Amino acid sequence: MDILSHFRTIEELTKTLSREQRLLSEMFEKRKLMKYPKAIALEIVGGNESRLSRLIDYGVLVETGSSLEIESDYLNFFEEVLNVNEEISVLSVQECINTLKEHITYFLQETNVNRRAGYQDSVRQLLKKTGFRTLKNVVDLKRNMDNTYKQEPNYLNKKTKLQHLDEKSHSIRSMIRECEKLMDNEQAFFIMANDPHMAKTCSTVRHDFVEAYHALMEIDRQIIVYINQIDQQNQLYKKIRKLKYLKDQLLIKTETNITQVLEDNNPLWMESRQYSKIRLSLEALRENDEIGRVLRRIAERNGIQKTSRIEAEPLTQEDLQEQVQLLKEIDPTEVWNAFAASSYNLFEFILRYNYTTKREIEDHATLFCQLVILHPDECKLTGEYATYQNIEYPIIYAK
Structure with a gap:
């Protein structure tokens, strides 16, 4: 790459990244899946090869054959800013600690006031950076631990990755102890550089280290749990494979x-738990007023309003008296049996029958038809007809 092909200002860099944000977003999302084809990238930038060449010349993209990749510095920057990086950079914390030691030494050896103030500011910034990177590494460690256990399909790789994450957890803890030891041993520097900003920075960093310690303890515990679960699942898988083999060999019952x-x-443990509602008895509600007051308080607390009810008028003495209502319905079988024992024709018998209620001529005609339909084989038709109140009816006797 040409030595002059680099961004000279922040404005130039941000404008270039903003103009090509669609391509960079697409490549960043698919960075784990594949190498991005150059033809697709050219299509995204609208077929403008100069725009694509500018990204390559300025080191934003790297061309490998017919594919493109985001340059490692930009890729690491995007991953770190977006908190999606998978690498736990313990070395970056160690570098901060080493640089911190160097600047403390420079401060103690410097005689110029202005340069000493510069070294003091550098130490304060490095302390803040150390605390921030430590917490960030802990967060990345926790996320990578969960992702490894949930998404890694290979049991051996999953266990190995968790063991490596456990080693990084111990490394982070060692870095924290080293930085705390440095802050405790360099009393001369902190006495000479005693100002409110430095004191606040030291307090903040120590607080960050305490949070990191607690988080690392939980991470260590969770890693142990995950590794034990992996071992148990692996043992279960081996047992299932052995049972499958014995089943295929028809030896599972004997072996x-x-x-x-x-x-x-007991297969009942697989069933869902049954819950039954406990209802208060009506006797308890009527006899104990305290229960009613408790229920009203609970209803008010839960915003349940009592629905208004309209009370009915009290019953009068007339309402309480016994009243009998006679129905017009009769038993057709009973009427037919009485008719069969008589010498009357059917319609005449229906007119003479002793009913409990008063009946109209229409009721008699209806009953006549019902009896004929219910007993067709027992009716003797004479072929003669008679008339009663403008109703013509056949003369029918019982056989």
């Missing part, structure tokens, strides 16, 4: 006690 185990197990 194992699986039948006895299945018989001894």
Whole structure:
């Protein structure tokens, strides 16, 4: 790459990244899936090869054959700013500590007031940077630990990655102890550089280290739990494979006690738990006023309003008296049996029958039709007809 091909101002850099944000976003999202084809990148920038060449010449993209990649410095910057980096940079904290030691030495050896103030500011900034990077490494460690356990499909790789993360956890803890030791041993510097800003920075960094310690303790515990779960799952997988092999060889019943185990197990544990509502008895509600007051307080606390009810008028003495209502319905079978024992024709018998209620001629005609329909085989038709109140009816006797 040409030595002159670099961004000279922040404005030039941000404008270039803003103009090509669609391409960079697309490549960043797919950085783990594939190498980005140059043809697709050219299509995204509207077929303008000069725009693509500018990104390559200025070191934003790297061309490898017919594919493109985001340059490692920009890729690390994007991942770190967006908190999606998978690498735990313990060395960066160690570099801060080493630089911190150097600047403290420079401060103690310097005689010029202005340059000493510059070294003092550098130490304060490095302390803040050390605390910030330590907390960031802890957060990245926690995220990578969870992602490894949940997304890594290979059991061996999953366990190995968790063990490596555990080692990095111990490394971060060692860095914290080293920085705390440095802050405790360099009393001469902190006495000479005693100002409110430095004191506040030291207090903040120590607080960050305490938070990091607590988080690392939880991470160590969780890593142990994850590794134990992986071992248990691996053992279970091996047992299942062995059972599968014995089943295929028709030896599972003779070589194992699986039948006895299945018989001894109670399948009810797989059922969902049944919950039953406890209802208060009406007697308790009527006899104990305290229960009613408690229920009203609970209803008011939960915003349940009592629905208004309209009370009915009290019953009068007339309402309480016994009243009998006679129905017009009769038993057709009873009427037919009485008709069969008589010598009247059917319609005449219906007119003469002793009913409990008063009936109209329409009711008699309806009953006549019902009896004929219900007993067609027992009716004797004479072929003669008669008339009663403008109603013509056939003369029918019982057989």
